[in-house]
Amino acid sequence: MALFSHLILSIPLTYTKSLIHYLESILSSAIRSRLTNYIYELFLNNENITFKLAKMNRAYNNPDKVLKGDITKFCSALSLLLSSIVNPTIDLVALGTQINKNLGVNGSALIALFYTVSFLFLKKITPSFEKLIDTRDRIEKRYKLDYSHIAANSEEISFNSGEDFEKLSSSKSLHKLFKLSQSIIKMRFKYVIAENMVVKYIPPVIGYFLGSYPSFKDLGNLEANYSFSAIRMRNYSSNRWLMLYFIDAIGRLMYTPNRLMELSGSTDLIFSFLQTGHALRKDYYPEPFESSDDIANLNKDLTLAGARRVVYQNFNGIKLTCVPIILPSLNPYYSGKVLIQPLFWTVNPGENWLVKGPAGIGKSSLLKTISGLWPTFFGILKKPPSDDIMYIPSQSYMCMGSLRDQIIYPHGQSLMIKNGHTDDDLLEILKIVSLDYLPEKEGGLNSIKNWSNSLTDEESQKICMARLFYHRPKFAILDECTSAVSYSVEEIMYKHAKSIDITLITISNRNHLALYHDFVLRLGDSHLPPIPNSSVESLNNSLNYLGLRINPQPSTNKLYTIHEWSSDGLIGLDETEKTIRNKFSDIAPTTQLPTKLGVPWHTAKLNTAFLGHQKVQSSNYIPIENNLDEHLTNNEWSSDIIHISSISHISNSSTAKEDNFENNKAEIARLSRVLSERRHLYQMSRTRLSEINNALDKVILDQRTIDALE
Numbered sequence: 001m002a003l004f005s006h007l008i009l010s011i012p013l014t015y016t017k018s019l020i021h022y023l024e025s026i027l028s029s030a031i032r033s034r035l036t037n038y039i040y041e042l043f044l045n046n047e048n049i050t051f052k053l054a055k056m057n058r059a060y061n062n063p064d065k066v067l068k069g070d071i072t073k074f075c076s077a078l079s080l081l082l083s084s085i086v087n088p089t090i091d092l093v094a095l096g097t098q099i100n101k102n103l104g105v106n107g108s109a110l111i112a113l114f115y116t117v118s119f120l121f122l123k124k125i126t127p128s129f130e131k132l133i134d135t136r137d138r139i140e141k142r143y144k145l146d147y148s149h150i151a152a153n154s155e156e157i158s159f160n161s162g163e164d165f166e167k168l169s170s171s172k173s174l175h176k177l178f179k180l181s182q183s184i185i186k187m188r189f190k191y192v193i194a195e196n197m198v199v200k201y202i203p204p205v206i207g208y209f210l211g212s213y214p215s216f217k218d219l220g221n222l223e224a225n226y227s228f229s230a231i232r233m234r235n236y237s238s239n240r241w242l243m244l245y246f247i248d249a250i251g252r253l254m255y256t257p258n259r260l261m262e263l264s265g266s267t268d269l270i271f272s273f274l275q276t277g278h279a280l281r282k283d284y285y286p287e288p289f290e291s292s293d294d295i296a297n298l299n300k301d302l303t304l305a306g307a308r309r310v311v312y313q314n315f316n317g318i319k320l321t322c323v324p325i326i327l328p329s330l331n332p333y334y335s336g337k338v339l340i341q342p343l344f345w346t347v348n349p350g351e352n353w354l355v356k357g358p359a360g361i362g363k364s365s366l367l368k369t370i371s372g373l374w375p376t377f378f379g380i381l382k383k384p385p386s387d388d389i390m391y392i393p394s395q396s397y398m399c400m401g402s403l404r405d406q407i408i409y410p411h412g413q414s415l416m417i418k419n420g421h422t423d424d425d426l427l428e429i430l431k432i433v434s435l436d437y438l439p440e441k442e443g444g445l446n447s448i449k450n451w452s453n454s455l456t457d458e459e460s461q462k463i464c465m466a467r468l469f470y471h472r473p474k475f476a477i478l479d480e481c482t483s484a485v486s487y488s489v490e491e492i493m494y495k496h497a498k499s500i501d502i503t504l505i506t507i508s509n510r511n512h513l514a515l516y517h518d519f520v521l522r523l524g525d526s527h528l529p530p531i532p533n534s535s536v537e538s539l540n541n542s543l544n545y546l547g548l549r550i551n552p553q554p555s556t557n558k559l560y561t562i563h564e565w566s567s568d569g570l571i572g573l574d575e576t577e578k579t580i581r582n583k584f585s586d587i588a589p590t591t592q593l594p595t596k597l598g599v600p601w602h603t604a605k606l607n608t609a610f611l612g613h614q615k616v617q618s619s620n621y622i623p624i625e626n627n628l629d630e631h632l633t634n635n636e637w638s639s640d641i642i643h644i645s646s647i648s649h650i651s652n653s654s655t656a657k658e659d660n661f662e663n664n665k666a667e668i669a670r671l672s673r674v675l676s677e678r679r680h681l682y683q684m685s686r687t688r689l690s691e692i693n694n695a696l697d698k699v700i701l702d703q704r705t706i707d708a709l710e
C-alpha cells in the first residue's frame with residue numbers, strides 16, 4: 001500500500017519536473033529567436049548600422065560574441081527563473097500555511113527570525129563578486145589585446161628582436177589575471193561553505209526541533225501520552241516532512257539572487273548592445289569626454305556627434321555642396337581628420353567622371369561619404385535613391401552561396417526570376433566580363449563554394465562588374481575595382497557600361513580610363529591653390545566652415561581649369577598653371593595652408609578626342625617590352641609615355657611659349673633617363689629570370705612533387 005501511494009505521489013512529481021524543464025526550454029528558445037530577429041532587424045538594414053558598429057564604435061567591435069554567446073546565456077538564465085522563483089514560491093505558500101497551522105504563531109515567528117538572521121549574515125559575508133569579476137574581465141581583455149597586438153605586429157617585433165620585451169609586457173597582465181582569478185576562486189570556496197552551512201545544514205536541525213516541539217512538549221503527562229501516542233507520532237512525522245520541504249523551498253529561493261546576478265550581468269550586456277544599436281541608428285553617440293581639455297580643442301563641425309548629415313536621397317545625379325571629406329574620429333566628440341576641402345561637385349546623368357589623386361589622399365573616403373558609410377559632416381549631399389546607385393569598392397565581396405548568388409547579389413534567385421531574368425542572361429553577362437568559362441569550370445551556376453578562396457582577384461573583380469551589369473543602376477561608383485583586370489577586358493567593360501546608360505564615377509589612377517570619361521575630379525594637387533573661398537567672403541549667405549566663409553552655391557564643375565596636369569599629362573583645359581598662379585597669387589600655396597583644411601581639388605572637362613590620339617601613340621611603345629608581364633608593362637610604361645606624348649604635343653604647338661618649351665625639354669630629358677633606367681632594370685630582371693629557369697631545369701622533381709605542383 002505504502003509502495004503504491006509512493007508511486008502515485010512520485011509519478012506526478014517526476015512529470016511536473018519534466019514539464020517545468022520542457023517549459024523552460026521552450027521559453028528559452030522562443031526568447032532567443034525573438035531577440036535574435038529583433039537584433040537582425042536593428043542591425044541589418046539600409047542604415048549601415050553593422051558598419052557603424054564594427055568600424056565606428058569602440059564598445060562592440062565584436063558583435064558576434066553577443067549574438068552567439070551572450071544572448072544564449074541571457075535566454076537560458078531568464079527561463080531558469082521560471083523554476084527558481086515560481087516553483088519554490090508556490091511550495092512556500094502551501095507549506096507555510098500548513099506549518100503555521102501546526103506550529104502556531106510562535107513557531108512561524110521563530111522560523112522567520114532564523115531566516116532573517118541568516119539572510120543578513122550571508123549578505124554581510126558575501127564578497128563583491130560583481131566588482132571582482134568585472135576587474136578580472138578587464139584584465140583579461142587587456143591580456144587578449146596584448147596578445148593580438150603581438151600577433152598583428154609579429155613581423156616588426158621579429159625585425160626589432162623585441163620578443164623579450166613583448167613577453168615581459170604580456171606576462172605581466174597574465175600574472176595579474178592568474179592572481180585575481182585565484183583569489184576569486186578562494187573567496188568563492190569560503191563563501192560556498194558558509195552559504196551551504198546556513199542554507200542547507202543548520203535549517204534542518206532547527207526544522208526537526210520546531211517540528212517535534214508540539215508533539216513532545218507534554219511528554220510528562222504519561223496517561224495522555226499513552227492514549228495519544230499514535231496521533232503524536234503521526235503529527236511529528238508530518239511536521240518533520242513539512243519542515244524539510246519548507247526549508248528546501250526557502251533554500252531554493254535563497255539561491256535565486258545568484259541566478260538573478262547572472263541574469264543581470266547578461267541583461268546589462270544585451271541592453272547596452274541594443275542601446276548602442278538604437279543610438280547608432282539615430283547617429284547619437286553617448287560616449288563621454290575623456291578630459292576637459294578635449295572640449296577646448298573641439299571643433300563641432302568635425303565631430304561625429306556634431307556632423308550635420310544633410311542628405312537628400314531622391315536626386316537624379318550626385319551633388320555635393322560644400323561637403324568636406326573627413327575621416328571620422330572614433331570618439332564621437334573628437335575632431336575627425338579633414339582629408340579634402342569642401343567639395344562643390346555635381347555629377348549629372350550621362351556625365352562620366354574620373355576621380356584621380358595620389359595614394360592615401362582620400363579617394364575611397366569620398367566614396368564612403370557619398371555612400372553614407374561616413375557621415376556628411378558639413379554642407380549638403382544629394383544622391384539618387386539606393387536602387388539607382390551602386391558602389392563597387394576595391395575589395396571584392398563574395399557572399400555565401402552559389403555562383404549565381406555572386407552575380408545577382410544582393411538579390412536572391414526568387415527575386416531574379418520575379419524580375420524576369422534567367423540563367424541565360426547571367427551567362428551572357430559572364431561572357432561580357434570574359435568569365436564565360438567559369439560556370440563550366442566551377443560546376444555550374446548552382447555550385448556552392450567559398451568563393452573568396454576559389455576565385456582569383458581578377459575573377460572576383462570581374463564578378464563584381466558582372467553584378468553591376470546585372471543590376472544596371474543609373475549611377476555606379478567604381479573604386480579601383482578593375483585594377484587586376486587586363487586593359488583589353490577593362491575596355492570592353494567600360495564600353496558596355498556606357499552602352500547600357502550607367503553613369504560612371506571611377507576612382508582610379510589608370511590614365512587610359514580617361515578615354516571612357518567626360519570629366520575629371522582631381523584630388524590633392526599640391527601646387528594648385530585651394531578652392532577660391534576668399535573671393536566669396538562678401539556674400540551674405542555664405543557658410544562659416546572652420547572659420548572660412550564659403551559660398552553655398554558657386555558654379556559647379558568649373559572652378560578653374562588648367563592646361564596641363566603636371567605629372568600624368570591629362571590635357572584638354574583652358575589655362576596654364578602659370579596663369580592660375582597669377583590669378584590666385586593672393587592665396588598662399590597649398591603646402592603652406594593649415595593642414596586642418598584638407599587637400600585642394602579641382603575639376604575639368606576631358607578632351608577625349610585628344611586622349612584617344614595619345615593612346616594610339618602610347619600603344620606604339622608597348623611592343624618594345626612585350627615580354628614583360630602585360631599588366632605591369634601597361635601600367636608602368638603607359639603613364640610615362642602618355643606624359644611624353646602630351647609634352648611633345650605642347651612643344652610642337654604653334655602657341656607654345658618659350659619657357660614652356662625649355663621646361664618640357666628638361667622634362668623629356670628626365671623621362672628619357674627614367675626610361676633607360678627602367679630598360680636596364682628590365683634587362684637585369686630578364687637575365688635573372690633566365691638564370692632561375694636554368695636552375696629550375698636542373699632540379700629533379702619526384703612524381704609526388706610534380707603532382708602537387710600540377
Ligand SMILES: Nc1ncnc2c1ncn2[C@@H]1O[C@H](COP(=O)(O)OP(=O)(O)OP(=O)(O)O)[C@@H](O)[C@H]1O
Nearest residue numbers: 055327339357358359360361362363364365366394
Ligand atoms: N577606416 C579607417 N581608419 C583609419 N584611417 C583610415 C580609414 N580609412 C581611411 N583612412 C585614412 O584616410 C586617408 C585616406 O584614405 P583613402 O582610402 O580614402 O585614400 P585613397 O586616396 O583611396 O588611397 P588609395 O588609393 O591608397 O586607396 C588615409 O590616410 C587612410 O590611412
